[in-house]
């Protein structure tokens with residue numbers, strides 16, 4: 001399924017933080033949202049997973065306004081890993097992942113064999129099977145992150161919306177998470193701070209700056225030294241990754257763009 005964000009404006013207490021945003025997450029592709037702190041990435045994603053109502057504009061799922069769908073129906077299509085990760089669930093890891101099955105259940109219906117299989121599979125995919133009986137609140141930040149990702153997988157959605165999913169993860173688990181996303185072949189909209197991760201995993205990128213999309217395209221088209229200087233304020237060279245051929249950004253940690261002689 002495709003997600004189209006059309007003329008989106010987001011405001012908090014009347015203050016507009018995102019304006020006139022149009023973007024597309026194509027079916028089966030990984031679409032990245034990148035941009036500096038405060039540029040509006042989470043705000044856009046919150047409207048897609050219906051945590052926020054747009055002040056103007058629409059989010060369309062295969063042409064249907066997501067806001068018009070009943071909550072359980074929307075949750076069968078779109079699953080989110082928000083940045084607000086919670087931590088106080090007094091539930092076991094397995095119970096947290098099983099919450100992903102809620103949109104498929106009638107009120108008070110128990111788990112069936114299919115649910116149990118899906119939950120076990122989701123835990124396995126994020127490498128958390130042996131933590132199933134542990135209390136969620138007693139996990140580390142990275143472990144929680146993986147469990148919440150398993151919950152979104154258990155939801156078996158058409159569209160995954162992930163806000164900074166690599167936060168808290170060590171480098172091996174970052175690489176594994178990105179590989180897992182690639183292997184899903186689901187429509188995925190993901191915000192990432194790690195631009196090299198974005199370059200390697202995303203089919204297309206949208207760059208947000210001060211609440212507006214300022215560039216869209218493939219990582220190679222978008223991640224230019226000029227854009228990195230203009231939008232992120234850093235000096236960098238973009239080279240070819242020697243192992244994968246992806247664009248690889250080599251930051252100059254000795255200079256910001258403003259200090260760079262032109």
Ligand SMILES: Nc1ncnc2c1ncn2[C@@H]1O[C@H](COP(=O)(O)OP(=O)(O)OP(=O)(O)O)[C@@H](O)[C@H]1O
Nearest residue numbers: 012013017035036037038039040041042043044208
């Ligand atoms: N709940 C809120 N209430 C009021 N203002 C908010 C709220 N959430 C975000 N903002 C403001 O909206 C703007 C965009 O924030 P947002 O979190 O969408 O940016 P972001 O690109 O995801 O940032 P970051 O990279 O730091 O996570 C910022 O100016 C922020 O201060």
